[in-house]
Amino acid sequence: DIQMTQSPSSLSASVGDRVTITCRASQSITSYLNWYQQKPGKAPKLLIYAASSLQSGVPSRFSGSGSGTDFTLTISSLQPEDFATYYCQQSYSAPWTFGQGTKVEIK
Amino acid sequence: QVTLRESGPALVKPTQTLTLTCTFSGFSLSTNGMCVSWIRQPPGKALEWLARIDWDDDKYYSTSLKTRLTISKDTSKNQVVLTMTNMDPVDTATYYCARMTTGNWFDPWGQGTLVTVSS
Numbered sequence: 001d002i003q004m005t006q007s008p009s010s011l012s013a014s015v016g017d018r019v020t021i022t023c024r025a026s027q028s029i030t031s032y033l034n035w036y037q038q039k040p041g042k043a044p045k046l047l048i049y050a051a052s053s054l055q056s057g058v059p060s061r062f063s064g065s066g067s068g069t070d071f072t073l074t075i076s077s078l079q080p081e082d083f084a085t086y087y088c089q090q091s092y093s094a095p096w097t098f099g100q101g102t103k104v105e106i107k
Numbered sequence: 108q109v110t111l112r113e114s115g116p117a118l119v120k121p122t123q124t125l126t127l128t129c130t131f132s133g134f135s136l137s138t139n140g141m142c143v144s145w146i147r148q149p150p151g152k153a154l155e156w157l158a159r160i161d162w163d164d165d166k167y168y169s170t171s172l173k174t175r176l177t178i179s180k181d182t183s184k185n186q187v188v189l190t191m192t193n194m195d196p197v198d199t200a201t202y203y204c205a206r207m208t209t210g211n212w213f214d215p216w217g218q219g220t221l222v223t224v225s226s
Contacts, residue, residue: 001170032211034212036154042218043203043218043219044154044213044216045215045216046212046213046214046215049212049214050210055214087154089154089156089212089213091211091212092211094159094167095156095167095169095170096156096211097156098153098154098155098156100153101154
């Protein structure tokens with residue numbers, strides 16, 4: 001199975017901050033990497049697919065980059081509604097695996 | 108509009124078999140490229156993919172859980188059923204179903220159903 005490792009596990013940031021979350025795969029997954037946002041008590045929501053494609057309806061302050069084994073999710077200017085947990089997921093091969101999550105909290 | 112909804116028991120006893128149903132609308136599992144997956148999330152923990160069934164009836168399972176899982180579909184009812192045998196308290200989690208297409212990402216998700224395993 002491909003292991004996905006996110007860092008950091010949690011971070012504190014202020015509204016307006018630029019936030020970067022990293023995801024590393026245990027082997028090359030080319031660009032088969034997706035990002036999700038999950039708010040408490042809610043189902044995850046797809047933000048970014050294929051490493052850098054923005055899902056319809058997702059604000060442009062979210063962006064994704066990377067290929068191979070190293071990927072990043074960037075929020076250019078953190079908004080109050082962005083405080084949530086973020087997960088990466090590899091779609092390169094079954095079994096599809098997630099990172100352990102990064103919780104973005106209010107500073 | 109694509110929607111999915113999970114249903115099943117909220118409480119099961121250890122060693123029992125769990126049966127969950129995902130009822131969906133807005134797409135057909137007889138359409139080429141359509142798939143439905145199950146994912147779970149123990150309280151306060153990360154997401155774990157469990158199983159997937161494809162339009163052509165191909166099936167995929169979690170490596171660690173494959174001996175306990177069975178996924179099936181009823182295309183006429185727009186339903187996917189997941190069974191998990193020999194339930195244990197560590198299987199307490201919110202269970203989600205989600206659509207997958209050829210890109211192998213999960214979108215959208217159902218609201219999830221919390222299953223507690225306790226005697």
